Amino acid sequence: MTVGRSNNGIGLRSLLVAIGLPLVELRTDHTDPVVRGVAILDPDDEPGSYQGELVLIIGVRGREAARSVRAAARRGASAVAVKEAPDELAGVAAEAGVALLGVAAAVRWDQLETVVRQVLDSATLAEGFTDEPGDLFSLAQTLATLTGGSVSIEDAGNRVLAYSRSDSDAAEVDELRRLSILGWQGPESYLALLREWGVFERLRAGEEVVRIEQHPELGIRRRLAVGIRAGTHHLGTVWVQQGREPFTDRAESALLGGARLAAVHLLRQRSDQGRSREELVTGLLTGHTSPDLVAGQLGLDPAAPAVVVAFTARESTPDEPVRELRLAEMLTMVSVHMASFRRAALVGTDGSRVYAVLPEARQLTGLAPELADVAEVLTRRTGVRVQAGIGSAVASLREVGASRAEADRVLDAMGTARSVASIADLRAEVLLSQTLSLLEANPDLRDPAVGALSAHDAEHGSELVPTLLAWLDAMGDVRAVASALHVHPNTVRHRVRRASEVSGVDLADPRERLSCHLQLLLAVTTGVTSSGVRG
Structure with missing residues (x-):
């Protein structure tokens, strides 16, 4: 029975990276087939067509699944998943020409099917590229990069909605995280301790990063947590577990920005109506959308002053998928950083650049150091030089086009020495650049x-x-x-x-x-x- 498909599919190894430990492991070597769907096979059922699909073989374990593995392979399966898969079964799968995934005994099949289907759905959305910065899984992965830990995002009922993948060995993941991912919910015994320690009360009381110290006797590493809020409403929690290395210096501010973005995702899921936030921001920047409409949709004051910051990656590549991936990654990371120190920050794209609109910003004082940190993180993450140009503050959202134009001119006039500059820093260079452009045209x-x-x-x-x-x-x-x-x-x-x-x-x-x-x-x-x- 097929339960989900993607048009172009996703490589099996990429799928495993998205799923992460401790759910599954690849038991056959040198295989990376494309997975276009997920199906369930019960040995009591008549096998169907599984062309390009990952087949979850339920009802049998270990060597008993050999017959079903061969049947799925004959009917075109790209990969099969079996619980308690021994080396002998890996040999059967290799001989049949199908990849074998070993599934942890504690994993429920409906959990695994849900995760695989979500990844395939994301792949399908990526086939028709949009300006969205990604789903909760990509947000969790971005936060893991920025904090240096392992991230999970939960709803108000402590149900796990998304988590960052674990690229290193299982020693990085403590028992609590493992059990939470396996059960898609924090273990009740640990939840009781958090209530006893007053953690939930603090998370629900306001926008505060809560620190939970490690408890080796309980198999629990150090954690940071922050509530996901919409006004006075508590929507959930973002958790980050410390690994072998300490948290990054900016872990808490990144976590705060991530929680604000997670709130947008959760609210959008509740009411998926109207144009997306990113579409509205891009329309505001290009002049195609009324500032009053944007302000009304996003709850802003259209008369509030604002500053536009433009980000660009200096290395160009002829590979369009690489460019699109880099742009999407920059969009998510800029969104997290901007939200961490400007609650009402709006982030969108136009062409190859990412723009942040900062409402209520009346002056540029203090922006440059923050933006230099953002540019440095983006440079490390993308592997190419990222620079930021700051436009002048304008009197209202209705004038952001002028600030955006200045930010673009700053980027056009910047050399290689600076990572961040404002129009005030480079006014002579901007004037010269504009004059030369006029002469060239x-x-x-x-x-x-x-x-x-x-x-x-x-x-x-x-x-x-x-x-x-x-x-x-x-x-x-x-x-x-x-x-x-x-x-x-x-x-x-x-x-x-x-x-x-x-x-x-x-x-x-x-x-x-x-x-x-x-x-x-x-x-x-x-x-x-x-x-x-x-x-």
Whole structure:
């Protein structure tokens, strides 16, 4: 009986990473088939067609499942799952050409089927890429990265909704986490202790990160927890268990931001109506959605001041799936960080950039250090340089387009030395960048006489362009130019005179000098000559 399918499916090993310990383990080597569905096979039932599916063989264990394993393989199964699968059964599966998963004895089949189906559903959603930052499982995984621990997300009834995968060995996971995942709920004995210690009372009382010390005698490691809240309503809890290494320095703030995002997910699940939060934010940034509509949908004051921050990854790749995955990862991580220090932060994407709109931000003071930390975390996580540009504060949400435009200009003008900059930091660079863009887009504004210098250098192997540009940069200081270019000052004077002769530019005229300077900068930085040809 098939209970779930994905159009393109997911690799078995990727599926196992998503499921994580301690539910299942791969018992056959060198196999990574694509799984497109999940089905249940009872030995008493007549086998059906299982093309590309993971077949859960229920009702038999160990060697007794050999006949069902062969039957599923003959009918096209990609993999089979059996409880208490010995090495002998792994040999049977390998001979039949099907991957074998060993399932922990305490796992209920309905639990495993639910998790697999959720992963397949996520794969199906990914096939039609959306701007959503992911589900609760991806949020849990992001929080695990940011806190350095193992994360689980529970509802108000202490039922496990999602958890981060365990990439390392089982020693990283304590007995409480193992039992909670297996049972999809915290063990009652431990819940009673938490009530006795007053943990639940503190979690429900307000937005506070609660610390629970380790209890080796109970098999419990140190934990952090924070309540998931919507106003005064308690929706659930985010837990993070410490592993072998201590929590990261920013673990508590990341946990707080994660809880705020989890609240959005849970409320969306309760009422999945209207446009998504990310769609509204993107519409606000692009001007396609009314600021008053966004404010009304998200409970904001449209007259509140705001600041826009733009993030971008500097390395481009021709691999579109890699770009989309990186963008989705950046979106989730920026959302967590922004929510941790700005409750009302709005995060969305447009093109290859991630944007954060920070309502109630009247000034930029204090933003740069926080954003530098975010850029550093994103750089480590994505493996490419991530930079952030900050626009000016604007008077209301209705003007965020202006702040967004400035944030984009800052990113366009930033070099490699900074990870974060504001329009105030780079106003001269932004002005120059915009001017050069104007010149590049309008060839009719450029003087062909300046282009003659590049043509002369190319034809004669001379260095008139770099020398004249250095002379203009140094405001005519010949000795400084000579020192920078490692030539004699007379050589500089000769090249400058020759450049004036070749181009016909009157370097004594300040306006002609400025025009020439800008066009030489354009030629050097973009390779565009005055004729519009890239050199």
